[in-house]
Amino acid sequence: MRIAITTLFFLTCFSVFGQYTKYHTTDKRAEKYYEEARQYLKRAQFREAFEPLQDALDKDPNFIEVWLAMGSANYRLGRFDETLVALQKALEIDPDYSKSIYAYFLIGEIYFKQANYEEAKAYLAHYLSRDNTEIKKRQQAEVMVDNCQFALVAMEAPFEYNIQILPDHANSFALQYFPVLSVDQQTIYFTRREGLSVQQDEDIFYSDKLEDGSWSMPQSVSENINSAYNEGAASLSADGRMLVFTSCDGRRGFGSCDIYVSYKEGDNWSTPENMGNMINSAAWEAQASLSADGRTIYFVSNRQGGYGRKDIWSSSKNKKGKWGAAVNLGKKINTNKDEISPFIHANGESIYYSSNGKIGLGGLDIYMSEKTDSIWSDPVNLGYPLNDAHDQLSLYISSNGEKGYYTIEKKDRGSFESKLYSFDLPDSFRVSNRSSYLKGTVTDADTGTPLRANIKLYKLNNEKYYSELLSDMKTGDYTVVLSESNQYGLYISSPGYLFQDFSFSFDDIDAFDSNLLDVKLEPVKVGTTTVLGNIFFDFNEYSLQRKSMSELKEVYSFLKQNPQVKVEISGHTDNVGSADYNLELSTKRAKSVYDFLRFKRIGDEQISYKGYGQTLPIAPNDNLENQSKNRRIEFKILGISDQ
DSSP, X not given: OOOOOOHHHHHHHHHHHHTOSSOSOOOHHHHHXXXXXXXXXXXTOHHHHXXXXXXXXXXXXXXXXXXXXXXXXXXXXXXXXXXHHHHHHHHHHOTTOGGGHHHHHHHHHHHHHTTOHHHHHHHHHHHHHSSSOOHXXXXXXXXXXXXXXXHHHHHXXXXXXXXXXXXXXXXXXXXXXXXXXXXXSSEXXXXXXXXXXXXXXXXXXXXXXXXXXXXXXXXXXXTTTOOSSEEEEEEEOTTSOEEEEEEESSSOOSSSEEEEEEEEETTEEOOOEEOOTTTOOSSBEEEEEEOTTSSEEEEEEXXXXXXXXXXXXXXXXXXXXXXXXOEEOOTTTOOSSBEEEEEEOTTSSEEEEEESSSSSSSSSEEEEEEEETTEEOOOEEOOTTTSOSSEEEEEEEOTTSSEEEEEEEEXXXXXXXXXXXXXXXXXXXXXXXXXXXXXXXXXXXXXXXXXXXXXXXXXXXXXXXXXXXXXXXXXXXEXXXXXXXXXXXXXXXXXXXXXXEEEEEESOGGGOOOOBOOEEEEESOTTOEEEOTTOOBOTTOOSBOGGGHHHHHHHHHHHHHOTTEEEEEEEEOOSSSOHHHHHHHHHHHHHHHHHHHHHTTXXXXXXXXXXXXXXXXXXXXSSHHHHHHHSEEEEEEEEEOOO
């Protein structure tokens, strides 16, 4: 945890010194030089104060107040080593001198920042043993002591992270931070700043992974996105076609920094749009992270109604595609200090973020929490050496949960460094449910023309869709994310075409053997047939299982959108059992689907049903897999009216 010593603190110290009529010296010339230096210090002219302070020490080397002032001025200038020398000299002269109490606090804080936790504990403990400590400073010291103890334990049992700085062009700028990768880890996007000054331009760049594992020369993400204003802290949807980012002081918005969105069609990014007042406010909003399907966004804001200075909030799209009001993630995640740079994993259940409001190793540490039934677990510090005395932030974890990327910021003697690193994630901090991706192209089955298709992914134990997106208008490309321990139904549809569906039992990511699924949609015409792959019955039964609901909803939706279409619900079986039994079973199963649609007020003029038993197999009945293919419900277009 970083403890900031404010200008007010130093001025308070000097005013305390002024309450004494006599200083810790008998040399009047030394006292005069010290008084001169105090005037500079009151005006925060720290560099100008050094000459009279040194003059005072030349007259009296044991002038404690001068050593204390020298230490304070050096601290304000970021000269921590010189600060330690000056303050320790004061304590050496008289360790119990009343004016030296803040030296123990300040030395303890510096040692804490430098990861010298044992020394930090000793000095802070001495500070806390004194009676005349301020309440606020005492609380800060107590927190630092707790952090020191945590850090010492963490360093005794380090995790195997195999942290590596990213090579080649990925770290070619003065500063680079906020890495985010495509779901296949072949492209990295990051924010780059042209120089060390906060006034210098920030833009979003990307780099592609080459065959030898190195990164290509970074390129600007798009002229439509990068501008003369600052753009940064980007996040991508899993299909790489929705990008959200922060822009400050330039674009029209609601506050000092707002979150914007751009969409990719083909190779071109659209002109960014402000994400609106459900997400942005008159306060500061930044550092967004998108869910895999782009329908939920997590971001940082210092708006009112939070728990601390900067909190993590979220917003989700409703059924109409509109963003809902932002919701605070709650006090399990947020503290009375800063929570920043959230990253929501592809599984939608695991969040990683940085905080300086929890017990850690110093500065901003990275924590992890997982969501079960909308409740976040107690955050866990990711331990040493991923976390250390520096600031760690802007983490990205691969969909399979094995690889991570993040930023390390180092500040020392006025210099500032920010570079990108990769690491291997230890088992202790991997997501409970890993993810993989499925990608492909949607085309017209007759012409091969790419299609703009609606793609819905259901968890089959839940009739609500889990994720929804559109394929690329120009290329037909799509990407969806699948997570372990789920059975999915995938539905792909486009106006004027018969939909297709697929089923995936995704119990083990390592057993998932294909990431590619190209889909050819048949135009709506008489004779077109599709298998309803997510209709489920118990063995030898005809009552619909509840996990059939997502399929039934999609069939209903198609019929409502195409009232001119007349369809037959066809039932089929394998050849196990008698032909008469199979004919009866297939007829009853087809009727179960028919009855559901009639219940939903689809008319007899639009649907009918028929059982075919074992008479129309689509595969030889020579093994269990082929038999399962033959046990099916089909959806066949019988006619198209002129209405």
